[in-house]
Amino acid sequence: MAVISRGFGSRRRESDDSLPPGQYLTKDFPVLSAGPTPRIDTADWEFSITNETGVVSRWNWEQLHALPIEDIDTDIHCVTRWSKLGTNWRGVSLDTLFKDVDTVYEHTMAHCYGGYTTNIPLADLLDGKAWIAFDFDGEDLDPEHGGPARLLVPHLYFWKSAKWIKGLQMLPQDQPGFWEQNGYNMYGDPWQEQRYW
Amino acid sequence: MTATVASVHPETASARSLTIDVPGWRGNIAGQHVDVRLTAEDGYQAVRSYSLASSGPGATLQLAVDRLPDGEVSPYLVDDVLPGDQLEIRGPLGGWFVWEPSLAGSVQLIAGGSGIVPLMAMIRSRAASASTSPFRLLYSVRNPDDVFFRAELETPTPGLEVTWAYTRATPTGWPRPTGRVTGDDLSAHCFPASENPAVFVCGPTGFVEAVANALVLLGHDPARVKTERFGGA
Numbered sequence A: 001m002a003v004i005s006r007g008f009g010s011r012r013r014e015s016d017d018s019l020p021p022g023q024y025l026t027k028d029f030p031v032l033s034a035g036p037t038p039r040i041d042t043a044d045w046e047f048s049i050t051n052e053t054g055v056v057s058r059w060n061w062e063q064l065h066a067l068p069i070e071d072i073d074t075d076i077h078c079v080t081r082w083s084k085l086g087t088n089w090r091g092v093s094l095d096t097l098f099k100d101v102d103t104v105y106e107h108t109m110a111h112c113y114g115g116y117t118t119n120i121p122l123a124d125l126l127d128g129k130a131w132i133a134f135d136f137d138g139e140d141l142d143p144e145h146g147g148p149a150r151l152l153v154p155h156l157y158f159w160k161s162a163k164w165i166k167g168l169q170m171l172p173q174d175q176p177g178f179w180e181q182n183g184y185n186m187y188g189d190p191w192q193e194q195r196y197w
Numbered sequence B: 001m002t003a004t005v006a007s008v009h010p011e012t013a014s015a016r017s018l019t020i021d022v023p024g025w026r027g028n029i030a031g032q033h034v035d036v037r038l039t040a041e042d043g044y045q046a047v048r049s050y051s052l053a054s055s056g057p058g059a060t061l062q063l064a065v066d067r068l069p070d071g072e073v074s075p076y077l078v079d080d081v082l083p084g085d086q087l088e089i090r091g092p093l094g095g096w097f098v099w100e101p102s103l104a105g106s107v108q109l110i111a112g113g114s115g116i117v118p119l120m121a122m123i124r125s126r127a128a129s130a131s132t133s134p135f136r137l138l139y140s141v142r143n144p145d146d147v148f149f150r151a152e153l154e155t156p157t158p159g160l161e162v163t164w165a166y167t168r169a170t171p172t173g174w175p176r177p178t179g180r181v182t183g184d185d186l187s188a189h190c191f192p193a194s195e196n197p198a199v200f201v202c203g204p205t206g207f208v209e210a211v212a213n214a215l216v217l218l219g220h221d222p223a224r225v226k227t228e229r230f231g232g233a
Helices: A061-065 A094-098 B074-080 B113-127 B150-154 B183-189 B205-217
Strands: A046-050 A056-060 A070-077 A082-093 A107-112 A117-121 A131-136 A150-152 A165-171 B002-012 B015-021 B033-039 B045-051 B060-066 B086-093 B107-112 B135-141 B160-166 B198-204 B225-230
Touching (some): A056 A061, A070 A131, A094 A131, B002 B060, B033 B060, B045 B060, B045 B113, B060 B113, B107 B113, B107 B205, B113 B135, B113 B160, B113 B225, B135 B183, B183 B205, B198 B205, B205 B225
Parallel strands (some): B107 B198, B135 B160
Antiparallel strands (some): A082 A131, A131 A150, B002 B015, B002 B086, B015 B060, B033 B045
């Protein structure tokens, strides 16, 4: 039985079925980062996928933009409890990027410029569930929000949508990334409220 | 865990600190936060995260909360809650933005507004320990009335240097003009990059973004600069 906080509840927000449990709606786009924002010139940017035999699939900025670009309309949910509904992104599907990647491994570690890491099962990156995104609301993605390009995996808490994405490493087993070593859940499903250890 | 409010203390016109007793609390490291859960009489619940201003093994914790104008939890904690009221907390949470007395070396703290709270926990943790790590705090506030923990920070502490920066109004005769913290302020008052200090920056997003970028330009290793941001972009 929950403890009642006397007199609480007069300023409550409207509930919304689009919100996972424990989330509230924001119109802002808050920034959460563990350190300074890295600055990456698109001339130097590249994204790679490395499989178990060390084969590297690599795309520079022009090569990424030569691939089919999708419009993504999605809700996003941050573990710090804000959610933003109906956000608009453009990016390249991970299905496209994984098309010629030969792997039997089922786990990945995302590596980023600046050193951030996060772990994601491969299945959560495929079947139209994840993108390398470089455009938010019709503008180039801000460095504060992960530009020039970030991973976008909106069905998981947003720390999994790694900013300043640099590459994906295939792994035989699940391993914790940065926040997963610092108290946050290995998987991070907002609908199951998988926030912490 | 059930927490009972022991005392409340105004910090500024829009903020106050709460001392809460949490039987069974197993202690926390300076810089960690808790989730506070409030339940209304009809069962409605809301949860928000707040940094702790306290650390160590005790079961008495301190939060300091700034009122967000359109918030639903912070106005309750700042305006309504009274000693004896109960709430629920979960934690301690967070293993990154933390300082422990066992860490050697210089520590640079840079706070904007209520971003002082987790940094205050670090200052208190150092004071309560045998640590001789030199600390510096650069604390940016809008006006002299917006300072949290003023009396405590104005009490001279060996090994802790405090520098104040005012962005809108200064005390009478204050030498530094009003304005946001700049690279020049960081050069003048912070440990230099050559000392490789551990740097903790906490405050609103715009403040943290500007300070962290300036630190990197001054040569600080980005891996030594830990940030915690709050508020909308």
